[in-house]
Amino acid sequence: MEYEKIKQLMEDMGNSKISSINIDFPDGTKISMKKESQDTAINYKADNMPEYKEHTEERTIENKKIIKSPMVGTFYLKPSPTSAPYVEVGKHVNKGDTLCIIEAMKLMNEIESDSEGNVVQILVKDGETVEYGTELFIIE
Amino acid sequence: MNKILVANRGEIAVRIIRACKEMNIMTVAVYSEADKDALHTRLADEAVCIGPANSKRSYLDIKNIIEAANITNADSIHPGFGFLSENSQFAKICEESNIKFIGPKSEVIRLLGNKSNSKKLMKKEGIPVIPGSDGSIRSISDAKKVCNEIGYPILLKAAAGRWRKRN
Known part of the structure; x- marks a missing residue:
């Protein structure tokens, strides 16, 4: 698959509402894309970044x-x-x-x-x- | 060796603890508040919190690590690499506290820590070393003289640490 076509696909994916796509072409090429939504990214940060306090006494x-x-x-x-x-x-x-x-x-x-x-x-x-x-x- | 305190974290500590398990040696993990749930703390037989997230006050805190060995009755300390593994002072305190430091003797670490000194020592013992200055270079004229003797390219290295400049 040509680079331009892949790039186009990525752009289309970005504009669409779907969050993931898997395509198997007849020639054996497989494409899998996943979009990280803004919400999950923020939650991830909040859950995984504990605050460390220096003064624990x-x-x-x-x-x-x-x-x-x-x-x-x-x-x-x-x-x-x-x-x-x-x-x-x-x-x-x-x-x-x-x-x-x-x-x-x-x-x-x-x-x-x-x-x-x-x-x-x-x-x-x-x-x-x-x-x-x-x-x-x-x-x- | 019956019980080893592993003064490190992450995959370094995990590897040492696994080796100890294979050899039926008890292990003590140490951890900072940031690594409370890290794998090494769960794999070891015991785990002691030695300080806050800042490693200067935990994994590099000699007093807390030695005391962690004391309170758990660990007879040896494995420093892993990095952190206190090349700290001659730490190795010396282990020796003085009757704790086996798994690594070179403090005197050896001290001698090898300084590159100028260690090179001198190797030469004295008749071990071949790459051409270079005898001891530290203190001025540009000194440097030029040595460069002319050994030829380019040359590598300028600090006596301690990893800093260098190539020309």
């Missing part, structure tokens, strides 16, 4: 804030095995208060609260391991 549900782990490591609620925990459920915390420690590569990293409120839930047990993004506390 906190997530808000209604008035609650979820504090997430900024690193991989081991979670500790107390500064040492014999001391009292930094926070307990029901305790009021201010911005900048230490909530817990995450040990990573033998370093103790103090995790501070970036919001003010009451601790409503502690989601990880003392001594458990956490990943990046593991939810640690819910603050209300």
Whole structure:
């Protein structure tokens, strides 16, 4: 089939309302065309392109804030095995208060609260391991 | 080796994990938030999230990767290629953390990372190398001198990385 004829076919296809066409010519030539409609293209984009947020340390549900782990490591609620925990459920915390420690590569990293409120839930047990993004506390 | 952490993603990680499965070695995948549902995270026995989508803070974050190996009790790390595979610092930290780095010793990576140094080393060991300058070229007159000695065409290469200029 000549190029010009194929080109003509493509143009006609573009102007028509049909979305796909399959033609088998007697000489064995096969032509298959499919038109992407605008709608499906847009939906595809919306479904497949999640938004990535850099600041994952906190997530808000209604008035609650979820504090997430900024690193991989081991979670500790107390500064040492014999001391009292930094926070307990029901305790009021201010911005900048230490909530817990995450040990990573033998370093103790103090995790501070970036919001003010009451601790409503502690989601990880003392001594458990956490990943990046593991939810640690819910603050209300 | 009982359990290998694969510090990579995509088909590189998948290939390593499959090889481990054939050899009955447990595997740990690491992933950024962008790759949460990637195939390598599902193929491995365990998977640890090591950071956000930006690979500088995930697949290149030495601390999170070493710690991911620690919390999963992985005894070895396979870096795949790219990312931390040619990072001598990473290999060194693995050695110091008693984790087997599957690749060259950190000292070897360090020596080969710099092209001027590695060429010098090869010459010293009596291994034939293509003609070129002894160490870095620091001025145009230096360059001209070397060019006249070795003849054209020549290739100008940075000591580190892949940048080059041809003439």
